[in-house]
Amino acid sequence: xxxxxxxxxxxxxxxxxxxxxxxxxxxxxxxxxxxxxxxxxxxxxxxxxxxxxxxxxxxxxxxxxxxxxxxxxxxxxxxxxxxxxxxxxxxxxxxxxxxxxxxxxxxxxxx
Amino acid sequence: xxxxxxxxxxxxxxxxxxxxxxxxxxxxxxxxxxxxxxxxxxxxxxxxxxxxxxxxxxxxxxxxxxxxxxxxxxxxxxxxxxxxxxxxxxxxxxxxxxxxxxxxxxxxxxxx
Numbered sequence: 001x002x003x004x005x006x007x008x009x010x011x012x013x014x015x016x017x018x019x020x021x022x023x024x025x026x027x028x029x030x031x032x033x034x035x036x037x038x039x040x041x042x043x044x045x046x047x048x049x050x051x052x053x054x055x056x057x058x059x060x061x062x063x064x065x066x067x068x069x070x071x072x073x074x075x076x077x078x079x080x081x082x083x084x085x086x087x088x089x090x091x092x093x094x095x096x097x098x099x100x101x102x103x104x105x106x107x108x109x110x111x
Numbered sequence: 112x113x114x115x116x117x118x119x120x121x122x123x124x125x126x127x128x129x130x131x132x133x134x135x136x137x138x139x140x141x142x143x144x145x146x147x148x149x150x151x152x153x154x155x156x157x158x159x160x161x162x163x164x165x166x167x168x169x170x171x172x173x174x175x176x177x178x179x180x181x182x183x184x185x186x187x188x189x190x191x192x193x194x195x196x197x198x199x200x201x202x203x204x205x206x207x208x209x210x211x212x213x214x215x216x217x218x219x220x221x222x223x
Binding site for chain 2: 043044045
């Protein structure tokens, strides 16, 4: 069963612009993670935010979490063509020992 | 280099011919998992393992088997593959179930 749902499904921006992707989920979570996938390749873990955290930064990435709204956002600042990829949020609920992925946002950064 | 290694990367097989996709990690991770990725359906978990000799079903386990005899290896077995198992498969490992996963490069399986 899908837990996270990303929005938008696809996003196209110019190099240098910021990209914001959103994730909504349905049940309580222990943590939420974001991953990147280049076309057909393995997913790469970007950042993990725990349920008691509200914001986290890693390089050009900024993640926020609002547990009252059951939503998270991923902001990529000053995007580059190399950021072109699909981005997935994944939730970990704790009781079922698994990470449940959304269907992803396809980000295209045009040079 | 810390990594999850899957083999083969590509495989075309015929219906009913048993096959195994291997997965090995060199990070001493306790948790390992298999996912399949299909267009429009996203990533769905097939099986997972909390540690050696401890495995459990994910969301779509039908038609698959796994084993975890050693900590580093977690093979995925398709005893009698069918065309609806045509998919992109990923193995992943993690220090523990709720930590960030390291994914393999994927196995693109086609069953004809």
